[in-house]
Amino acid sequence: MEGEIISLGIEGTADTLGVGIISSSGKILSNVVKNQPLTTGIHPREAAQHHAENMHLTVRKALQISGINLKEVDLISFSRGPGLGPCLRIAAVSARTLALMCKLPILGVNHCIAHIEIGRLLTGSIDPLTLYVSGGNTQIIAFEAGKYRIFGETLDIAVGNCIDQFARSMNLGNPGGPVVEKLAKEGDYFNLPYVVKGMDLSFSGILTAAIESTKKHRIEDVCCSLQETIFTMLVEVTERALAHGEKNEVMLVGGVAANKRLQEMLSMMTQDHGVQFYVPNKEVLGDNGVMIAWLGILMHNAGITQKIEDTTVLQRYRADDTEVGWR
């Protein structure tokens, strides 16, 4: 197509290495995700090693599936942050290498915004209030006055981390989300601490209480109560943000978004308010390279450029630190 460009994106903020290729018309050419096999929490150095060892094969596989040649790529982008330093640096170094080797422009992008933008592209949502829930992130984000602003977030650990840590300490396996979801279906609810602070949330106390409660309750009941409690908290702050602002759409993204109970609760809440509810399909819900590649295209088309020496990683990169020139 006339004027169409092709972008290759590298995702490497945590235990997922992702390489994706997408065209500026929004056609996904390939989306290869390579997860580090884990039985414990993420060890940053080991995750980085996994990414380094698998990088060239993953890039090659992404190119192969897309059926294009590296020479046909017009732009390289990578996840600049937020994330684990060692992992981010592997993604950054690989992206710089590709960019220098092929003499291509390079863009480091915000991982959280990438989740939102790929969601907007694929669901058709125009201006959503986004609940972003994963192993490393828990935020309520909306676009206002030129930036993606954070209306609520966790004050300590992420919701996915809470579920995973609980599952690991009960030897339920890793990642814990799907197992906890399954067990919760067989359980009955009992009270756990409910911690909403204004628009913000805290999960660390609930994690301790849930682990402690397994001494007295069946594991199924604890899973049910844990899910009901933390998901109700998430939906409540999303609802509060919805009541504050002027958004008519809610979008759910991130790894935890795959949970059917959370989807059901948000769907009920949005119906009560008469607003649209969107969840992107599973391939782009969790971390992936396509979303990085797509945000690269949006930034590139908005005329945003970065010099190679400015492509440093930002471990604590906030969504509201990015000037959004493409909306």
Added chain:
Amino acid sequence: MTTEMIGKGAEANVYLYGKIIKKERISKSYRIKELDTSLRLKRTKREAKLMSLARRAGVPTPIISDVDIISCTIEMNFINGKKINKLLPIVSKNERRELCSKIGNHTGKLHSNNIIHGDLTTSNMIKYKNKIYFIDFGLGDVSVSLEDKGVDLLLFKKALHSTHFKFKKECWNGFIEGYSKVYKDHNNVLVRLQEIEKRGRYFVER
């Protein structure tokens, strides 16, 4: 007398009957029943209690005339003023600083009496005549802990960052000025506030 629904917040419907406000915490279909009932009941009771405690501490609040724990409804007098979140962008710089200093002052009085508001944002404050009224104490608590007081301040600071980003600095400085004047333990709370911020996942110096 006409009845009019004047607000549909996230957790409550607010009706106006003449000069009386009825705030009804409604049931939510997405919450399972046990949790729904316990949250509505706990917050209704808490709000009623904290509002009267706050007023005794010298912070203006509406006056409660009735609490119904079956329908989770609180009846109080209507404060026909302007919400601070609407006011801040349209007043002069001096007035803005004064408003924020007064808000800080009220917050200091609450904290001196170990009252935690729990949702300290500018949409939960109403200016009427020369007073600023605090409302929505449903997420509040009575607590002596620095942590709870620190989180209260953090919530206000973050509200400034997300809603009033244009004047966040001047507003925050005004707030701290008013807070420090009436609350003798203010330094310890401010130190704790920094600790809480650093614990966050994406802390950058603000």
